[in-house]
Amino acid sequence: MIRSTSATIRLLILPYAGLLLLYVLVVIGTGLWLGHQPPGTAAAAGPLLSLVMVLALAGGAGILIGLTIALVAVGESRRAEGHIQEIYRRASLTEMAAELVHDLRNPLMALRANAKALLVSPEQTAEIIAEIDRDIVALNRKLTGFLDLTRKQDEIFAPTEPGTLIADAVRLAEPILRKQGLGILLDIESTLPTVDLQAGAIRDALLNLLINGAQSGQRSGSIQIGARAVRHGLRIEVDDRGSGIAAGDLPRLFTPFFTTKADGNGLGLAIVRRIVQAHHGRVWLENRAGGGVRVTLILPLEQPEIPGWWKPRPIDSRT
Template identity: 25%
Template sequence: MSLREMIDRKKIYIIIIVASALFITYLHHWMFQEDPRRIVLNELYYIPLLLGAMMFGLKGAILTYLLVSALYLPYLSEYWTVNVLGLMARLLHLLLSGAFAFLAGFLVDREKRRQKQFEKDRYLAGLGRVATTIVHDLRNPLIAILFFARRIQEGTGDLNMAVQTIINSGQKMERIVHDVLDFAKPIRLELKEESIEGVINRAYDSCKAKAEKENVVLTVNLSGTSLTILIDGFQMERALVNLISNAIDATAKGEEVAIQTFSAKNYLVVSIKDSGSGMDRETLENIFTPFYSRKNDGFGLGMPIAKKIIEGHKGNIWIDSQPGIGTEVTIRLPYKTN
């Protein structure tokens, strides 16, 4: 939520609190002036008190209490010289509502402090996990680089193999750093009207060689409708390539990965379905968690980045997976028809 939205929200709450207190006072002093049952209306003053405490904490509760007390004073003065018991009852109500406002505001402030500390602890714990994962992923290629660099220095072993291993390890480290930086910074989209069929076909072509190498049948079935979407073709292709590549990795040799599209009112649906082993509940729940991966060579950033790109296009992504049956990734994107 932006700062402007927070300010607007607070203004709305202030208006509701003041309006409710004034309305209750109006009922108290004018509509039910001669009705003895109007004493029940005293309890309605707890509504603005509770709203003030929930929205603004102790400070808001006290300010709301002062407002309510000022509005309540004329009703209190009716029995100032006439009925001592009535006056005591109203003074007691005033004291109890003050105690309620203080207690509610105190508890809300305490809960906010706890929530803030919890968020801070969770952030630090997540930061620690991220740092541990990055260090672990960088450690293995770094060890390989140092090992083969020493062999080159000593003049032992296969020189060409050592050089190639160093290059491969360096490229792996570069990929890790690139993915981390890419995930950390906001996705910047260069949106323009583009045919979604072209984007999907490019993603299909990029993954076709991998599918053939893994002996996986990769099929694409696009809807007959000519669809134009306000899209960043490069970033969307990148997200689709990641999703299709994951589907190929999960599919056994000879099985199929199917890419399909169909249009509905105001949006396009892209489906990527495999007949692999499926995902268990833990994997499915953490599939978009950064650095979570069950693959030996995975960094756990591909799916979060894909989700980030799709949501940047005002789209949605969800996954349906059943162990032993397969997984279907569904993407929904807004579009307009030519």
């Protein structure tokens, strides 16, 4: 929900226009006042009228110069903001790409070894091909996760019913949890307010958290997802009763490619954090006192309005 640039520029101009109008009114008022003075008094006040007019013109020129400087400064600030964001984006992508390459080396070496094994042990072709297929699926998952993490979110923010959105995520997660022998327990307030969201992105984040809960080591029972209104926001909690997280691993869980699972790609929670941050929200993870993990999301009811004149100007990535 970005305010239009033209509307914000008008807001920037209004104070200067008001000051300029005030100066004009002062000049006109002074002239009218002097015009109604007796002839002798009016003649004596001539230098005063000249001084007032000079000061008014100087003030008006100062206002116009100040407005010009402000507009130029805003333009340069937008350009600098765009450059900073582009530099940060490139640095983040470079770091993640380096980690991705490092993580892909072992699966690729396994593929190469299995390909050679086909020549050495042709009688085990079916098993080797099945193993190659598993490696390719794992590589595809990792690459897909990397693309999801770096893809620009172009979905429009729109008023969304949280209960309906959570129910949609639960519907998608149920078959996966059912295979693990788990259910889903809902604890959602009946009077939740509508929230400005990218509905598809938040649904994907919740689906990711529910699948994480299914992979937590919990063998029975249900994964619980709850939602309630808090001050100026929506709080969503996803609880599992799995094995929990080692205290030393907690600070790194949202780091791309870090995982505590043998078959994990380390991108699920990083994608969740990226989505929540795009909503100007917060997300954190903690071990529950009764065992398992709780993931908490706080999302604002409305997205903050960023002035159009401060919206960073796009930078040509080829430069």
